[in-house]
Amino acid sequence: MIELEARLDELRSLGLARRTRLVSGPQGPHVLLDGKPVLLLCSNNYLGLADHPRVREAAADAAMRWGVGAGASRLVSGTMTIHRRLEERLADFKRREAALVFGSGYLANVGTISALAGAGDVVFSDELNHASIIDGCRLSRAEVFVYDHCDPEHLRWGIARAEGRGALIVTNSVFSMDGDVAPLAEIVELAQRHRLRTVIDEAHGTGALGPGGRGALAQAGLEDQVDVILGTLGKALGSYGAFVACDQTMARYLVNAARTFIFSTALPPPAVAAALAALALLRERPERVDRLAANATALRAGLAAEGFDVGTARTQIVPLVVGRPEQSMRICEAALARGVFAQAIRPPTVPPMTSRLRLAVMATHREEELREAARTLGAVARACGFDPRARGPVTDERADAGELVAAGFVDPRDEDGFGQRAAARHLPSSPPPARRGGVFDFEAPGGVRRAA
Numbered sequence: 001m002i003e004l005e006a007r008l009d010e011l012r013s014l015g016l017a018r019r020t021r022l023v024s025g026p027q028g029p030h031v032l033l034d035g036k037p038v039l040l041l042c043s044n045n046y047l048g049l050a051d052h053p054r055v056r057e058a059a060a061d062a063a064m065r066w067g068v069g070a071g072a073s074r075l076v077s078g079t080m081t082i083h084r085r086l087e088e089r090l091a092d093f094k095r096r097e098a099a100l101v102f103g104s105g106y107l108a109n110v111g112t113i114s115a116l117a118g119a120g121d122v123v124f125s126d127e128l129n130h131a132s133i134i135d136g137c138r139l140s141r142a143e144v145f146v147y148d149h150c151d152p153e154h155l156r157w158g159i160a161r162a163e164g165r166g167a168l169i170v171t172n173s174v175f176s177m178d179g180d181v182a183p184l185a186e187i188v189e190l191a192q193r194h195r196l197r198t199v200i201d202e203a204h205g206t207g208a209l210g211p212g213g214r215g216a217l218a219q220a221g222l223e224d225q226v227d228v229i230l231g232t233l234g235k236a237l238g239s240y241g242a243f244v245a246c247d248q249t250m251a252r253y254l255v256n257a258a259r260t261f262i263f264s265t266a267l268p269p270p271a272v273a274a275a276l277a278a279l280a281l282l283r284e285r286p287e288r289v290d291r292l293a294a295n296a297t298a299l300r301a302g303l304a305a306e307g308f309d310v311g312t313a314r315t316q317i318v319p320l321v322v323g324r325p326e327q328s329m330r331i332c333e334a335a336l337a338r339g340v341f342a343q344a345i346r347p348p349t350v351p352p353m354t355s356r357l358r359l360a361v362m363a364t365h366r367e368e369e370l371r372e373a374a375r376t377l378g379a380v381a382r383a384c385g386f387d388p389r390a391r392g393p394v395t396d397e398r399a400d401a402g403e404l405v406a407a408g409f410v411d412p413r414d415e416d417g418f419g420q421r422a423a424a425r426h427l428p429s430s431p432p433p434a435r436r437g438g439v440f441d442f443e444a445p446g447g448v449r450r451a452a
């Protein structure tokens with residue numbers, strides 16, 4: 001049995017204990033956090049629609065017209081006219097035949113992936129995919145080939161090793177903790193050549209990238225080249241819930257096979273109405289997306305001037321990788337004391353020794369306040385003993401990873417994925433086959449079995 005107090009003590013000693021913080025009022029660019037006014041730099045309310053008056057009114061109105069709950073799952077009596085309307089609008093927005101609304105992005109990934117792969121199949125998954133993708137892979141009972149982050153060569157190698165058992169490639173389009181974009185054209189090309197299905201998670205691309213905010217796939221002209229586009233309603237669209245956009249056959253199949261669609265209560269009408277209003281606003285005023293990009297550029301420029309490595313990505317997500325969890329927390333708390341709220345993100349959300357401040361820009365920030373925040377972050381980082389200009393890992397990453405696993409806070413299967421990433425940094429672009437094992441059998445007794 002898990003000794004709860006002992007586990008919590010261990011978490012504390014590793015600098016990994018978590019707690020919730022309390023925000024008063026709506027998720028605007030400024031919030032009251034634990035009673036103190038701060039600039040909010042870690043919300044996924046990218047377009048400022050969660051607190052938009054029209055979106056709030058739509059939710060309030062829906063509560064009066066349809067009630068606050070759907071009362072049943074979609075296949076019983078939970079599909080209401082407003083769900084159907086949202087699905088039609090989302091399909092049109094993503095330029096696909098059909099869309100299906102799920103309870104959340106987590107549920108959409110878990111349900112879709114586990115419906116599209118099964119025992120005996122191989123799923124190919126980027127090593128930095130979101131936890132809901134990882135859990136979907138596990139639930140599918142398929143073997144999972146975790147390919148090196150954004151590395152089509154490693155993916156190609158894995159597909160060959162799967163010897164025809166490949167079923168699905170799944171990836172974030174925009175990586176939630178790094179802000180970089182998957183090599184979508186190469187992934188689509190490989191999928192088509194090897195007759196694999198593709199699920200692309202546009203949780204952070206929808207509303208933020210591409211023409212009219214239609215996503216990273218639309219930006220790359222690939223919207224109609226993948227099997228499933230997954231989007232969330234709880235980020236740029238300011239509400240809650242998620243959807244998949246696909247063709248009619250896929251939609252009909254998922255209605256019958258995605259257990260998280262079948263066995264969970266339908267989305268509440270106010271959340272559906274809010275998403276509809278947000279979508280209408282996005283279509284009316286697509287310049288919000290340009291504003292978001294301009295703000296991301298302003299923040300990156302300010303951080304680069306402070307010496308931070310802002311990488312080459314151009315999205316609204318900007319990671320400041322610090323390394324040690326305790327130091328990330330110290331910088332986070334010091335920034336908060338100076339009025340900037342950028343939550344520290346630590347393992348297991350990110351690989352060991354890559355703890356970071358994950359900054360997220362909103363279209364409703366002012367450029368000047370973002371530049372000021374960058375100056376604050378530079379000053380507090382230095383005051384906390386972290387020199388932004390001296391980049392790179394702080395200590396022995398593998399030792400720390402092992403420590404986390406031993407303490408039971410990181411699943412060894414996750415650790416293996418992270419380990420791959422850490423190792424990849426030091427390897428030539430075409431690593432020798434010995435390291436290229438990567439088909440993991442999550443069901444195997446005794447932890448991870450490398451089948452390749």
Ligand SMILES: Cc1ncc(COP(=O)(O)O)c(C=O)c1O
Nearest residue numbers: 104105106130172176203232234
């Ligand atoms: C890439 C990605 N997919 C899925 C999800 C889950 O979405 P939701 O919060 O709607 O469950 C998230 C949430 O952060 C995410 O970042």
